[in-house]
Amino acid sequence: MNLYEAISARHSVRTFTGQEPDRSIIERLDLPDQDGYRIVVVNSSLSGSIGSYGVIKDAPAWLALVCDGSDSSTLRCAMAAERCVLSLTAQGLGSCWVGGTFNQSDAGKKARIREGEKIAAVIAFGHASSHRRFLERVTSALAHSSKRKDFDELFELNKETPAVCRTVLEAIRLAPSAVNSQPWRAKADRYGNVTFSSASDNTYTMLDMGIALEHFIIAAERLGIKGRLEIPDTPTPRLIARWIAASA
Numbered sequence: 001m002n003l004y005e006a007i008s009a010r011h012s013v014r015t016f017t018g019q020e021p022d023r024s025i026i027e028r029l030d031l032p033d034q035d036g037y038r039i040v041v042v043n044s045s046l047s048g049s050i051g052s053y054g055v056i057k058d059a060p061a062w063l064a065l066v067c068d069g070s071d072s073s074t075l076r077c078a079m080a081a082e083r084c085v086l087s088l089t090a091q092g093l094g095s096c097w098v099g100g101t102f103n104q105s106d107a108g109k110k111a112r113i114r115e116g117e118k119i120a121a122v123i124a125f126g127h128a129s130s131h132r133r134f135l136e137r138v139t140s141a142l143a144h145s146s147k148r149k150d151f152d153e154l155f156e157l158n159k160e161t162p163a164v165c166r167t168v169l170e171a172i173r174l175a176p177s178a179v180n181s182q183p184w185r186a187k188a189d190r191y192g193n194v195t196f197s198s199a200s201d202n203t204y205t206m207l208d209m210g211i212a213l214e215h216f217i218i219a220a221e222r223l224g225i226k227g228r229l230e231i232p233d234t235p236t237p238r239l240i241a242r243w244i245a246a247s248a
């Protein structure tokens with residue numbers, strides 16, 4: 001399975017077997033360590049160590065999204081993290097983004113964050129249990145996890161927008177988002193240039209939008225759409241990023 005196929009295969013997994021993932025799977029993750037953000041793999045039980053209020057069970061490992069707290073670093077870190085999520089999916093592992101229900105200070109200690117850093121989110125991962133607990137089914141149902149908004153509610157296309165642009169945007173509709181809020185919005189012009197914005201403005205906005213941008217990039221890569229993504233120094237819900245089509 002490639003990363004594009006993993007976009008359709010992925011769904012949130014909250015109950016794990018506890019079995020440690022193969023080292024080779026973790027070695028294949030593209031973990032950024034840049035000025036402003038990095039992703040750290042923590043090999044310890046998520047439920048026991050940092051407290052996820054029972055939502056996640058028996059995850060043997062997790063990713064910590066360590067950022068400097070700026071919107072730009074959070075957005076970029078979420079992009080890199082979603083690539084990791086899809087790599088884990090492609091390699092047969094389950095995962096779940098955890099945005100709010102974890103203990104910031106315990107997680108910080110486990111991930112050995114430095115002064116001035118904070119953890120924007122964690123991602124539990126491991127082998128999915130075949131048994132979905134009652135709590136997992138309730139959490140998933142409350143978030144209407146499998147429901148997605150209509151394409152036309154999210155995205156605005158020009159009559160002459162290249163058809164392939166629709167296919168690339170479809171990859172965003174399958175993205176995970178906090179409480180399945182699906183804040184992603186995009187407008188495409190006749191040349192295939194796309195402007196991304198967010199319908200939400202909360203602590204999850206940059207995470208949700210970073211995930212969406214990565215789905216877009218992966219779909220564009222796979223479908224051979226050439227262009228470049230421009231992220232402003234200070235992204236805002238009104239202007240998260242612009243995709244400039246190569247032919248435009």
Ligand SMILES: Cc1cc2nc3c(=O)[nH]c(=O)nc-3n(C[C@H](O)[C@H](O)[C@H](O)COP(=O)(O)O)c2cc1C
Nearest residue numbers: 011012097098099100101143145176177178180207
């Ligand atoms: C930024 C972010 C934060 C999330 N936080 C939580 C969380 O704290 N607890 C939880 O059970 N699920 C959490 N989720 C998972 C969402 O509920 C889930 O992605 C959404 O319901 C869509 O379902 P799906 O991932 O199965 O497609 C989070 C997802 C994202 C993207």
